[in-house]
Amino acid sequence: MSVIGIDIGGTNIRIGHDCNGKLKDFVKISTKENLKEGKIVECLANIIKKYIGEYCKDEEIQQIAIGIPATLSADRKEILQVPNIKGMNNIRLGEELEKVLGIKVALERDVHMLYFWDKYEQKIADDGIGIGIYIGTGVGNAIFINGKPLAGKDGAAGELGHIPMIGGKEQCGCGNLGCSECYASGWKLVQIKDKCFPETTMNELFVKHSNSHILREYVDAIACVACSEINILNPDSIIFGGGVINMKGFPKELLEERLYVHARKPYPAENLDIKYSVDKPDNGVKGAIIFAKTLI
Template sequence: MQLDQIVLGMDIGGTNLRMGWVDREYTAHDVEVIPSAGVYQSENTAVAIAKEVKAYCVKHFGEGMPAIVAAGFPSVVDRDRRKIYSSTNFPGLDGVDIVKAMSDYLHIPVIIEHDAYYLLSYDIYSHGMKNEGTLIGCYFGTGLGNAMYIDGKAYYGKNGTACEIGHMPIPLSEEPCSCGNKGCIEMFSCGKAFERLTKKHFPETPIGEVFETHAQAKVLDEFVRYMAAPVATYANIMDPDGIFLGGGLVQMAGFPKEKLVDYILQNTRKPYPAANLCLYFSKRSPENGIIGAAIEGFRKL
C-alpha cells in the first residue's frame, strides 16, 4: 500500500459516520462505521471529525496518512466547498470552515461536498459511464438529496445551493420543512413523510416491510406519485442525458421501481425528453458514498 496513492473517503450521516481507504482501482478497504452522536455532541464538531480520522489512520497506517481526505455531508455546501448551511444533523458545523479546521489538525488536504455529489460520482462510475453531458442524481432518504454534473463539472449555482429541488413548493400546503419554508415537496416524498404515513396507516407493520406488505394501498401509490414529481421536473427543465434514482426509500424491500418510472414518464414532456429519457437505479452498497468521495478525491489529486 502506497499511502500517497490512496484516498480516505468519508460518508457522514446523522446516524453513522462511515469511512474507509480507497485505492486507484476504486476498491474500499477497512470500512468502519462510527455512531455520529459522539461527534456532533462535541464542543468542536469539525475537530471531532478530524480526531476520528486520525484514530482511524493510526489504527490502519501507523504513523502514515493518506494523500487526501474527502468527506461528504448530508447538507448544503457553500460555493467554495468549505462550509455547510442549515445542517440539522450537525448544528455545530453551520458556517464553520470545516476544510481549514480538519486540514490544520491532520496536516493533509481535505475536501468536503454535499454527499449527493459523491453518490452521483459513484453511480456514474458503477454504471460504466463517462461523466459527460448532463447527469443528475435524485436520492430519496430522510430528505431529497440532489446533484448535477454538466460536461463533467459539478453544477453549484451562485451560492453553492443549486439542485435543491426537494424544496420545490406544493401550493397551499402548510407542512413545515427543515429549511424554514412550508410545503416543500420532500415533506411529501421522502423519509420523514414516509414515517408519518406508516404510523398513521400501517402502525402494525415494520416500516421496512410496508411496500411489500401493502403493495396495493392507495396512500403508497400517492406517495410514489409525489416522488416522481421532482424527478419529472428535473427532466423537463434540464433535458438530461441521464437521471440516477437512489436512496434508502428506493432500495426498500418491495419498492415499486417500475411504478416510479411510469409516473416520472407520465409527467415528463412529450415527445421529448420523455421519448428517450434515461433513468438508472443506484446499485445498493454501503460503500457508495465512500467510493464516490474517493473518486472526487483522486480527481483533486
C-alpha cells in the same frame, strides 16, 4: 500513496481509504458519540489521526475528501448549515483540518459523493447532464454537468426537496410551507405508514400495500418531483436511489409509468435513461475516494 474518503451522517461517520483502486479498511463509528458540539474540528481531526495510525501508517495520504449532509459555500470551503448535527454551522472545516493534519482536505455535499460512486458503478460518461435523485429521510439531489457537480451561486443548487408544490400547506423542516419533501420523502412515508398501515412494518409496507391508493399517490408524488427537474434539464441520465427506492417491493414499474405521464411529450418523455442505485453503507465513502482522486 493513497486517499481517504469520509462520509459524515447524522447517525454515523464512515471512513475508508483507497488501495489499488479498491476500498480498504472501511470503518463506521457513531456521530453522536464522536463529534462533540464546540469541538467539531478537534474531534474529527482525532478520528482521522486514529484511522491513519491504525490503517495507513505506512502510506502517504495525498488527499482527504469529506461528504457532509449540509449546505456548503459555493467555493466548498465553509459549512453553512447542517440540519442534523449540532455545532457544525459556519465552520471552514477543510482549512481547519488541513492546519492540524498537514494533509489536503476537500468538502462536498454527501449526495454528490453518492452520485460520484453511482456514476462510476453505472459507467455514466462525463459528457452532458446527469442527475441523481435519492429518496431517503428527505429528497437528496445531485446535478452533474460534464462530470462536475453543480454548486450554484451560493452553493445551494440541487435543493429538489424544497421545490414549492402549488397549494401545498404542510410544514417542512426547513420552515417553508408545501416543499416537495412534505409529499415525496421518507419521513412522509413514515407518516403514511403510521396513519394508514399501523400494523405493518416499514420493511413490508410496499410488499403488502403497494397497490393501495395512498401509496400509489405517494409514488406519483416522487415522479412529479423528479419531473420538475427532468423537464427543465432534459438530462442524459437519471439515477434513483436512497432507502425508500431500495425498500423491498418498491414499485419501480409504477414510478417509471408515472415519470412518463409527467414528463414533457415527446421529449424528454420518450428518451428517459433511468438507472437505480444499490443502497450500500459504503457508497458515500467510495464516492468520496473517487472525488479525492480527481483533486490530485
